[in-house]
Amino acid sequence: MVSARASLRTRLSNLIARRELLLSLITSDIRIKYKGSALGLFWSMLSPALTLATYYLVFSVFLKNGIPLFVVYLFAGLIVWNMFQTAVSSATGVIVDRAGLVKKVSFPREILALSNVGASVIYFVIQIVVLAIFLAIVGHAPAWGFLWLLPISFVALYLLTASIAVVMSAITVYLRDVRHLMDVVLQLWFWVSPVVYSYENSIAPALRIRGLTALYFINPMTPIILTFQRIFYVNTTVRSTTTGLPLHILPAWSMTTFAEVNVGLLVFAVALFLVALVIFGRLEGNFESEL
Amino acid sequence: MTNVIEVQDISKRFTIHHERNQTLKERILHPRSGSSEIFDALSDINFTVAQGETLGIVGHNGSGKSTLLKCICGVLKPTTGQIRLRGNLAALLELGAGFQHELSGRDNVYLYGSMLGFTRKMVDAIFDDVVAFSELEHFIDTPVKFYSSGMYVRLAFAVAVNVNPDILVVDEVLAVGDERFQAKCIDRIRRFQREGRTILLVTHQADTVRAICDRAIVLDHGNMIADGPVTEALRIFRERLLGDVIDHRPGGSGVVTIDGLSAPSGSFEVRHGSSLRFDATLTCDHAVSGNLVIEVFTRTGLLVSRNDAEASPVTLRPGVNKVGVELANVPLLDGVYDLNVGLVEPQGATMLAWREKAASLQVLYDGRSSGVVAIESSVTQW
Numbered sequence: 001m002v003s004a005r006a007s008l009r010t011r012l013s014n015l016i017a018r019r020e021l022l023l024s025l026i027t028s029d030i031r032i033k034y035k036g037s038a039l040g041l042f043w044s045m046l047s048p049a050l051t052l053a054t055y056y057l058v059f060s061v062f063l064k065n066g067i068p069l070f071v072v073y074l075f076a077g078l079i080v081w082n083m084f085q086t087a088v089s090s091a092t093g094v095i096v097d098r099a100g101l102v103k104k105v106s107f108p109r110e111i112l113a114l115s116n117v118g119a120s121v122i123y124f125v126i127q128i129v130v131l132a133i134f135l136a137i138v139g140h141a142p143a144w145g146f147l148w149l150l151p152i153s154f155v156a157l158y159l160l161t162a163s164i165a166v167v168m169s170a171i172t173v174y175l176r177d178v179r180h181l182m183d184v185v186l187q188l189w190f191w192v193s194p195v196v197y198s199y200e201n202s203i204a205p206a207l208r209i210r211g212l213t214a215l216y217f218i219n220p221m222t223p224i225i226l227t228f229q230r231i232f233y234v235n236t237t238v239r240s241t242t243t244g245l246p247l248h249i250l251p252a253w254s255m256t257t258f259a260e261v262n263v264g265l266l267v268f269a270v271a272l273f274l275v276a277l278v279i280f281g282r283l284e285g286n287f288e289s290e291l
Numbered sequence: 292m293t294n295v296i297e298v299q300d301i302s303k304r305f306t307i308h309h310e311r312n313q314t315l316k317e318r319i320l321h322p323r324s325g326s327s328e329i330f331d332a333l334s335d336i337n338f339t340v341a342q343g344e345t346l347g348i349v350g351h352n353g354s355g356k357s358t359l360l361k362c363i364c365g366v367l368k369p370t371t372g373q374i375r376l377r378g379n380l381a382a383l384l385e386l387g388a389g390f391q392h393e394l395s396g397r398d399n400v401y402l403y404g405s406m407l408g409f410t411r412k413m414v415d416a417i418f419d420d421v422v423a424f425s426e427l428e429h430f431i432d433t434p435v436k437f438y439s440s441g442m443y444v445r446l447a448f449a450v451a452v453n454v455n456p457d458i459l460v461v462d463e464v465l466a467v468g469d470e471r472f473q474a475k476c477i478d479r480i481r482r483f484q485r486e487g488r489t490i491l492l493v494t495h496q497a498d499t500v501r502a503i504c505d506r507a508i509v510l511d512h513g514n515m516i517a518d519g520p521v522t523e524a525l526r527i528f529r530e531r532l533l534g535d536v537i538d539h540r541p542g543g544s545g546v547v548t549i550d551g552l553s554a555p556s557g558s559f560e561v562r563h564g565s566s567l568r569f570d571a572t573l574t575c576d577h578a579v580s581g582n583l584v585i586e587v588f589t590r591t592g593l594l595v596s597r598n599d600a601e602a603s604p605v606t607l608r609p610g611v612n613k614v615g616v617e618l619a620n621v622p623l624l625d626g627v628y629d630l631n632v633g634l635v636e637p638q639g640a641t642m643l644a645w646r647e648k649a650a651s652l653q654v655l656y657d658g659r660s661s662g663v664v665a666i667e668s669s670v671t672q673w
Contacts, residue, residue, distance in 0.1 A: 017408075024405040032393045035434075104388030105406050106365035177316070285368045288361075289305050 014108045025115035048127045066240035076232035077195035077225045079127045084161050087120035091165035092182045099291040113169040117162045143234045152262045153227040159269035163276035170283040193221045200248035223261045295489045296340040300372035303333040332358040333513045343487040347504035354510040356493045378457025381407045392436035403450045417453045425449035452479050460491045501592045522592050526647040547575040549646040563656035567618045580606040586631040622664045625656040
C-alpha cells in the first residue's frame, strides 16, 4: 500500500517489519569501517581504553582536582555523551550521503538514520565493557542497587538520540547547512551537560535555591548522565584528596527520585520518537526533488 | 482473477528549482527568490494488474514511466492517490543500486536481499541459486568494487529473480549484460509467467514488449493514453510518437499522410513463392523525399520482416502521390499477416508518416511445412 501519506501506525509497523534491514545496515557499516584491518572491532575497544588510561593519569597525577577516581565520573558521563553525539552527527547527513540508495530502493528511509544510531549503540556497549574492566582493575564497585535503572535510562537515551537523528537527517536534505550547524550545537550542548564538571558544581545548586531545578532538566541529557554517574561513580559526596574537605558531586537523590526521573524521561522519549517519525514522514515526500 | 496491483488516481507533481537555495544563509536572505516551476510527471493514472499478468509500460523519454514505477515500488510518494499491492515485490529500478562497493559479493547478496524485504533465513535458502544464476562462483567473496559492470548486473538480477517475489518490477535492465545472459533473463521471466507471478516491465523497445507482455499501457507526458492488448497499445504509442515528430518539425509544414494501400488485383492475396504488387497512396503538402519502410507482422505480433529503409528512396511532390511496391517471392506460409507502412527521413530515422496495419496480407500455401516461413531443406543419408 503506497499512498500520499502513511499513518504513524503503518510507519511503525513498516519499521518493525524491516528490522532485518536495520541489522544488516548496521553490520555492513561496521564491516566496511574495519574492512582490511586485522584487529577489527578490537580497535574500537582500544581507543576508549586508551582514553580512560590517559584521563586516569592526567586527573590523578598531573591535574589533581581532589576528586578521588574522577576518571570514573568523567567516563560514565562521556559514554552517554559519545553515544548521543556520534549517532546524531553521523545521522545528520546520512540521507544526503546515501541519495543513490534513497532514490532507487524502497524501504523506510528512517532506517538509514537508525542504522547510524545502532552503530553507536555497539560502540556504547564496547565502552561499557571497557569501563567495567577498569572498575574491576581499580576495585571500585558500582552502585548495584541502582543498576536496574541502567536499561531504563539506556532505552530513553536510545529513543532520544534516535528522534533527533531521524529529524535532523530529514532536515539536512532541505537545508544542507544544518550539518555544520549541528556540529556547533553539539559542542555547546556538551558543555551545558554535566559531563566534565560535576552537577553540584554547576549552576544547578543556585537554581535549586530559587526553585528552578526544572530549568536544568530542559536538557534531557542531564538526567541520563546523572543516572550513569550515580550507577558507576556511586558517591554523592566525597572527601577531597587534596584539602580533606567534603565535596558535593552528585545530587543526593533517593533511588525513588532517580526512578521517577528516568521513567518520566522514558515516557517523554517515546512520545518524542513518535513525533520524530511523524515529522520525518511529512518531510520525506519531497526528498526526490531535493536530492 | 485477483488484482495484485491497483493504481488509483495517481498523480505526481515535482517542483523544479531553477536556482537552488539550499544554504541557510540564502534561505534567510532570499526567502522567496529562485524561480521554481511545477511539473506534473503523472496525472490521474488508473489501472489494475491481475495476478499472473505481464504488463508493459511504454512511453518516450520523459513520459513518466519511471516515475510511475518508482511510485509503485514505494521509492517515490505520489502527490495524490494510492496504490495497493498484494504480495511482496522485488524491483530492479537500477541494478545494484543497493550494493556497497567495499563489501564482498556474498555480503551484498544478503544486504540487497534485506533491502528487497527478505530475511536472512530466506536469503540463506536461495543463496546457492543466486550464485549459480549469476555464474560468479569464483568471485563471490571478492569486493564488488572489483567487479565488471556485467558481473555487477548479473549478481543484482540473480538476487531479484531468485527471491521469488510475487511481483517483479523491471526497468530497462534487460538491455544490459551479454546476449547469453539476456536470454537467460528472458527465460527466467518466462518461468515467472508460467508460475503465475506478476511482472511489470518498463521499456521503450517495442520488440521486448511484444515478446514478453500480455498487455501494455502507454504513457505520454504523464497521461495514460492507452491500456490494452500489446499490438493495440503499441499502435497508439507509435502514432503518438509520430504526432510528436510532426509537432516538432520546424515551420510546422511537411505533413505527410499515408492514405492507404491498394492492390491492382483488388485483394492482398498471394500464393507462397509468388510476388505481390500494390500501390501506396501518400499525400503531402510540399515536396519531400524519404524512404519507404515496410513491416510484416504475424497476427500474434511477431515481426517477420522490416525492410532496409535505405534501399527504397522515394521523392514525393505536393499533392497526392502513388508509389508502387513489390514484395518478391513471398516466402511466407499459410496465414494472415499485417503490413505496416511508413516513411522515414533519408538521413537519420525520423519518422515522417506511419500507418499501422495498412493492409492484411493473405498468404496461400499448399505445402506441408508449418511455421512462418519456408526454409527448404534436403536430407541426405550418408
